[in-house]
Amino acid sequence: MDTATVARFEASRNRLASLAYRLLGSAADAEDTVQDAFLRWQAADREYVEVPEAWLTKIVTNLALDRLRSAKVRRERAVGAWMPEPLLDGDPMLGPADTVEQRESVTLAVLTLMERLSPVERAAYVLREAFAYSHAEIAEILGITESGSQQHTHRARRRIAAAGNGTDIDHASARRIVEAFVDAASSGRTERLVALLTDDATGISDGAGLAEKLIRYSTPERIASAARAGFKPSPAKRRFAGGSPSIHAVVINGCPAMLVTLDDRVVGVVILEIRDDKITGVRSIAAPDRLGRLTEEWQRQEHDVPLIESW
Known part of the structure; x- marks a missing residue:
């Protein structure tokens, strides 16, 4: 391909990656899908492609749907160990964020709910609401x-409406929310944590990728107990992490979150979902294969002062 043809594709790469990410919930799979689309673009008789952006959108959408329909992906997601891959605020893969619908379509809550949709329903929703x-x-x-x-x-x-958090989070608001959560979790008093949670709050953890299924917490009291235990430092935890990590307040997929880093590498993230100024969901992700892109983006960006310098 000549330089202009490659440049035409590259001009659409971020938009295509954002589309694929919303459809697949995985940055790694989205990148693979976009690369497959590039190979199709390379092999296409481009003389007959009237509108390249529309052609590429169709190719990426259908490649993503093929992945969703594959037996391998269905097996992986059916066993109960799948979670969306988190993305740091500012990552171009998050795509358009001008409307409430666009911002909510990339939250982990909505990406998780989209697993209940058929592939075609998922694609129609994303194309309409996000693009x-x-x-x-x-x-x-x-x-x-x-x-x-x-x-x-x-x-x-209709199925996804319940997941909207209705709150736009900026970095200052995120820091306040995360500070309150960290202070409560570090205090050792579960009642302080319970007071931050809604009565129907739920928690979910990937168990650092060590468990066969996701670990779920169905009451504020169980979430608070798990958070209190998780925030209590110990030599064993530091050995597992590889040292004494720092904890930062960030925005992940439009939600306030705490990012746990060690030597500029992300080793874990806790995302807080908000409704009416209270926490309605807590998602903990520490499996290394879900944190690769998060680490890459973290290393590219400027960092605020950590909430905890050395945990």
């Missing part, structure tokens, strides 16, 4: 009718 495609355009991309696009989008929107 503002018309139903006619969605129909052409997915090979369905316009009325089919409307129906799929309506069903997806």
Whole structure:
């Protein structure tokens, strides 16, 4: 390919990666999907491609749907150990964030709920809500009718509506929320943590990738107990982490979060989902294969002063 043709693809890369990430919930899979699309672009008879952006959108969408439908992916996600891959605020893969719908479509809560949708419902929802495609355009991309696009989008929107946190979080707000959580968890008093949580709060942890299934906490009291135990330093925990990490307040997928780092490497993240100024969900992720891109973006960005310099 000549330089101009490569540049045409590269100009769309971030948008395509954002689309693939929303469909797949995995940055690694999104990157692989975009690379596969580049190979298709390379092999295509581009003389007959009237609108490259539309052509590439269709290719990436359908490559992502093929991945979602694959038996391997279905098995991996069915065993109960799958979680969306977290992304740091400012990561271009998060894509458009001008509207409430765009921001909420990339939260971990919505990405998790989208697992309950069929691949076509998921694609119709993402194309409509996050990228503002018309139903006619969605129909052409997915090979369905316009009325089919409307129906799929309506069903997806209805199922996902409960996940919207309705709160826009900036870095200052995130820091205040995370500081309150860290202070309460470090105090050793579970009642302080329970007071920060909604009555229907839930918690989920990937067990640092060591458990076969995700660990779930269904009450504020259980979440508080787990957080209190997790925030209590010990030699064993420091050995597992490889040293004494720092804890930073950040924004992850539009939500306040605490980032645990060691030697500029992310070793864990706790994401807090907010509703009506209280915490409705706590997601803990420490499996190394879910933190690779997070570490890359963290190393590229300037850092605030940590909440805890050495834990």
